[in-house]
Amino acid sequence: MAYDLSFAQDVYKNSEMGHWIKMCKQCGVCAGSCPLGPHWEYSPRQLFQLVRGGKKEEVLKSQSMWMCTSCYNCIVRCPRGLPITHIVHGLARYASVKGYADPNQVTNRFATKIFWTNIVSTGRVGEAMLTMRLYFVDGLAAGIQRGLEMKDSALGMLMTKRLNPIPFRGKIKGYAGFAAMIAKAQELEAKREAGA
């Protein structure tokens, strides 16, 4: 049956910023503002209505929330002030926790493996390595091809000092504190998710 509210209530409670979903008034402004909107299976407003409609499977199996590029266009425009970007990311996380997320989904893999490892191992983002890892995520040939396609941008970025070609080595100052912080955060999150 549609509109069984138990799924929505769980999302309101346990997905980050999820409680905001009840405030969406279905105006469609976010859907019209999202640069990736046309490529989404469900626009943010549809995603939110699916949550309210109790469509758990559709929501959690959806690729939609993995598509957000955090451009914040929707947040700026939403007349109800919903933090849409964060809600969407929250839903992605919620889907992973619930075991629905495909670990090989590109954004998922990037976020949980490439980006995470990159930042956690040193305490800061190393652009060169991050870019490289991202380019070669589909293998050597694809990586070379992608790199060639982007070489003009890369050169431009180098010239304007937006990209440091020398990989960052070593760790940030006070790495131990950083590591402790991450550990604590993980502990808290695990606790919360266990409670959910």
Add this chain to the structure above:
Amino acid sequence: MEAKKIGCYICTGCGIGEALNVAALEKIATKEQKLPVTRTHPFLCGAEGLQMIRDDMANEGVNALLIAACSHRVKTDEFERFNTPLLDRVDLRDKSLWVQDISSGNKEAKEDLQMMASDYLRMGSVKLKKMNAPDPFQDDGFSRDVLVVGGGIAGLTAAKEVAATGYRAILVEKSAELGGMVGRMHKVSPTMPPYRVLEENPVPGLVATVEGESRIKIYKNATIQSTKGAPGLFDVEIKNGDTVHTERVGSIILTTGYNLYEASKLDARLGYGSSPDVVTSLEFEEMAKAGQLVRKSDGKPAKRVMFSLCAGQRDANHLEYCSAACCTYSLKQALYVLEQFQDGAAFMLFQEMRTPGQMEEFYRRVQEEGGVIIKGDVEQVSKGASGGLSVQIHDKLLRGKESVDVDLLVLATGMISTVDTQDPNKPSPVGQVAEETAKSVLNLEYRQGRSMPELKWGFPDSHFICFPYETRRTGIYAAGPARRPMGIAETVTDATGAALKAIQVVEAVAKGAAVHPRSGDLSYPSFRREGCTQCKRCTEECPFGAINEDEKGNPLFNPTRCRRCGTCMGACPQKIISFANYSVDMIGSMIKEVEVPPADDEKPRILVFACVNDAIPALDMVGQKRSALSTYIRIVPLRCMGSMNLVWIADAMSSGFDGILLMGCRHGDDYQCHNVRGSALAEIRLSKVSETLNRLQLESSRVKMVEVNIMDADQLPTIINEFAEQIGSMDLNPYKEF
């Protein structure tokens, strides 16, 4: 009355003195127009200039003022505070100097401007000569009491406000109790900040106030059998059982509220009648009031409730319009459910959620409380698996059909008018009394029918831009959902506004003055009975039903119903209707006073009739922007295009004008005419003008009517100059030679 002594005052300030030969203008005033006093002043609107005029009034016996300076729409504080009704303003600046380009120093341009100014001075002079002081209409029987029809929240508020202002109100209620629809409600949606909480029903308190107020007389179980007369002089027969009481009142407020569209007429898909668990919002309201939020079928608590908004509204097969208040009251009812049941759920199925005024705040509150909105429609209603209902909906966002189990389905039906209205273009024929309908509210004894002229969808017409409470029957004001669908907060404001209008009209009537749009005008139409051919044009065309007829078909004017538009004057083929300060002869004489250059001069002349409400302000704006207008034109302001009498067209043509341009307000469905039908009637009259022109052997393209609104200043130079060019390219009017 003492003899008229005209003083002519020419201002030479604002560049007028440099651009014009003022001595020549003075000569026109004294020699040609033979005005006894003529003076010039370099700063006429300054203290010294005004004192000069006052001195002449005191010492020289001047009692009529011809002020030749700027537009009549500016410097009104300075020039309209003299103690005389005989005043005319000649516009030498805004619509003369400012629309003529003389910067080149070109001699001909200067001459053209001089001719224009001279003509305006002549026209003003003859206008003032033809003007008489109005003798305000008075009657010993004027009443200042206000009749309020309908005892719901609108009527209660109106009566309370009338009494609080110190006037007496007579409140008539059809049923046995005051309170109306809102009186039947459990709680009301917020009317004050922070606009988030349900409010207690204000009606019981209001009823107590009204019933305890000595200045309010109440008739319950009563209807209006007939309404005769006019503002200040309405005689109303109030029928109460077998007794008929007659009351004399000054003005009337219609607050009969609304009826709800009958749910049984709705589409079968909404399921009304198929299960006791499908109810209307009014039924739901009564359930809530009785503390009975239960399924009607089995008495189990109604915890999951679906509200179907727009139940018939905005649907060509039912009500075509938005009923404005149902989104809000559905939100309110959703909150009843959510506040009563911890585990309650409220679903609102909507097309667009419309939350006028501050109701958006309330909408947020309901969502915060967990109310779920769904964009979609009910497709089918059937019995639910565990009792209650299974509602199949088309969910536009979930992309398909869904079934939702609920305990109740509430249909938010729309408001329909309770005012008896009629097509204003088809007033009932003479003598025929409109059939009594269930809705017949006032039973007006008006020549144009017993009902209120309709705007659309059964709601009474008003000038919805400028005078929203006004109906097309002067002194009768509609407020609240009797006027158009609206919610409670708006109704209270509306009723308060209408109460003030009702007081304003009785005060204006006592002075013999018009209420609006010509507020304060003391003139009113009179007619020369001997000349009347009983053609009934005036009684049919008056946009406000001000004129009744006697058995012989002679018009019977009701001055206090009149808005002084002059439509009757324009309609009369015998030219026997006039005002003390406005007449067919006056405008005709102004036209004839223009000095039309002989054909050899090759200077065409175009007469521009411009409505004072929109076209004249727009023309003033053209002046303020210093846009150039053709030198051929001579502008005659009319109080409404409706007052345009066809004889002026003939007058102008036989005086040698080459073209005539009429600028009236927008008419049709979204009319802007201050007198509702004035400009439309002028256009109809004009369609017959080609006959006149043919008789004179002139091309009908010499006469053109355009719709101008106050925002059209930018287009006016093109409209006027293109017409002037067209006239310039035609042969000159052959009648110049005669």
